[in-house]
Amino acid sequence: xxxxxxxxxxxxxxxxxxxxxxxxxxxxxxxxxxxxxxxxxxxxxxxxxxxxxxxxxxxxxxxxxxxxxxxxxxxxxxxxxxxxxxxxxxxxxxxxxxxxxxxxxxxxxxxxxxxxxxxxxxxxxxxxxxxxxxxxxxxxxxxxxxxxxxxxxxxxxxxxxxxxxxxxxxxxxxxxxxxxxxxxxxxxxxxxxxxxxxxxxxxxxxxxxxxxxxxxxxxxxxxxxxxxxxxxxxxxxxxxxxxxxxxxxxxxxxxxxxxxxxxxxxxxxxxxxxxxxxxxxxxxxxxxxxxx
Numbered sequence: 001x002x003x004x005x006x007x008x009x010x011x012x013x014x015x016x017x018x019x020x021x022x023x024x025x026x027x028x029x030x031x032x033x034x035x036x037x038x039x040x041x042x043x044x045x046x047x048x049x050x051x052x053x054x055x056x057x058x059x060x061x062x063x064x065x066x067x068x069x070x071x072x073x074x075x076x077x078x079x080x081x082x083x084x085x086x087x088x089x090x091x092x093x094x095x096x097x098x099x100x101x102x103x104x105x106x107x108x109x110x111x112x113x114x115x116x117x118x119x120x121x122x123x124x125x126x127x128x129x130x131x132x133x134x135x136x137x138x139x140x141x142x143x144x145x146x147x148x149x150x151x152x153x154x155x156x157x158x159x160x161x162x163x164x165x166x167x168x169x170x171x172x173x174x175x176x177x178x179x180x181x182x183x184x185x186x187x188x189x190x191x192x193x194x195x196x197x198x199x200x201x202x203x204x205x206x207x208x209x210x211x212x213x214x215x216x217x218x219x220x221x222x223x224x225x226x227x228x229x230x231x232x233x234x235x236x237x238x239x240x241x242x243x244x245x246x247x248x249x250x251x252x253x254x255x256x257x258x259x260x261x262x263x264x265x266x267x268x269x270x271x272x273x274x275x276x277x278x279x280x281x282x283x284x285x286x287x288x289x290x291x292x
Contacts, residue, residue, distance in 0.1 A: 017217050019160055022186060025220030026213070027150040033222075033250070034083045037074045037142070040248050043276040044070045044087065050132040051267040066131045067093055072274070074142070075122065082149070085140035087126035132268040134234065134260045135202050139270065141240045141253035144227040146198065147190055148213065155194040163187040163212060166226040166239040168259060178255050179224060179241045186217045199229045207231060221251055234262040248277050 017025075046068040069091040076083050089097055127137040146152055164187070169179040192198070192208040199207045207229050214224040227238045238258045242251040256272040 019158060019188070022188065022215060022217045022220065023148070023153060023158060024150075025217070026148045026188075026215050026222065027153060027220070029220035029222065030145050030148045031150070033145070034074065034142075036248070036250050037252070038076070038083070039279055040252070040277055041071050041073045041279075042252065042274045044068070044072045044272050044274055046070065046087075046270065046272040048131050048268065048270040051269060052265055054133050054262070054264040054266045064131075066129065068129055072140070082146055083142075084122050085126070085142055086122050087140060089129050092129055132260070132266060134236075134262055134266050134268055136236065136260060138199060138227070138229070138236070138238060139256070139258055139272075141256045141272070141274065144211065144213075144225040144238065144240065145222065147209070147227075148222070152198070155192055155198075156190045157193050159189050161187045161189050161212065163189075166212070166224065166237075168226075168237055168239055168257060178243075179239070181214045181223050184216070185223055186215050188213050188215055201231075201233070207234075211237075223251070232263065234260070236260045245277050248279070252277055 048066045048068070050064045068087075068089050071088040071090065073086055073088065074083050075086050091097065124137065126140060127135075130136060130139070147156060164181070165173075165179050173179050189210070189212050191210040195206055197206040197208050199209050201207050209227055209229045211226040211228045212224075213222055213226075215222055221242075223242050225238075225240045227236075229236045236259070238256065240253050240257075241255045243254045244250070245252040253274050255274070256270075258268075258270040260266070260268045
């Protein structure tokens with residue numbers, strides 16, 4: 001007796017997205033991420049170490065190691081401009097910062113500077129406790145994410161790679177679970193190609209950046225970032241790892257590692273860890289969103 005057979009087709013496998021699609025998803029993710037993170041404050045423990053000072057006649061006069069405890073929050077000028085992360089330092093090497101309230105008042109409530117001037121003040125204020133003789137203000141964890149913003153992607157060339165972790169992260173670090181991703185995550189390399197770069201030298205000359213993002217291709221979520229700014233005078237690397245935070249319901253930065261060296265012999269390293277994430281309310285003043 002003949003058997004009637006019914007052939008059932010299995011579910012069609014989803015086609016792998018293109019790089020353009022992944023970058024589009026990443027841009028949407030970063031825009032949403034900024035909106036979510038702007039409602040959260042994190043506590044930062046940040047250790048900076050000066051491995052070497054610039055080779056010059058004088059002796060070492062600055063501390064070789066500094067530990068900062070700060071609140072970190074994302075702010076945006078009401079008159080426009082990009083999101084900027086503000087490091088509100090409240091303790092340096094175990095000593096409370098005495099002028100904290102006064103300087104916050106000066107920074108956020110006094111005067112009516114332009115958005116660009118306000119961002120410059122925030123970055124300067126966030127870096128005022130840096131040690132060593134390399135001036136820098138890119139040492140905040142979400143700084144690199146602006147590269148994935150839709151308006152900025154055209155400035156960069158992107159390509160997919162097979163890398164697993166940033167070059168400055170050891171196998172032991174990856175095994176510990178902070179800087180580690182699954183096989184389904186894409187490593188996407190970037191290189192800045194346009195003038196008017198996002199990072200400038202101390203003399204305001206262009207300093208093109210490159211590096212990589214580790215991105216979930218289906219959602220656009222960023223799990224790690226590597227930012228490298230390098231020329232003949234200086235080399236800077238900032239690596240950041242993101243993990244899920246149940247209390248706020250999305251990925252947040254959990255660790256930042258940085259390394260700076262210049263041709264004059266200066267060398268600085270830093271490690272920042274993030275925790276105690278909590279929601280906060282904001283007051284809308286004519287100039288700024290400020291934490292209360």
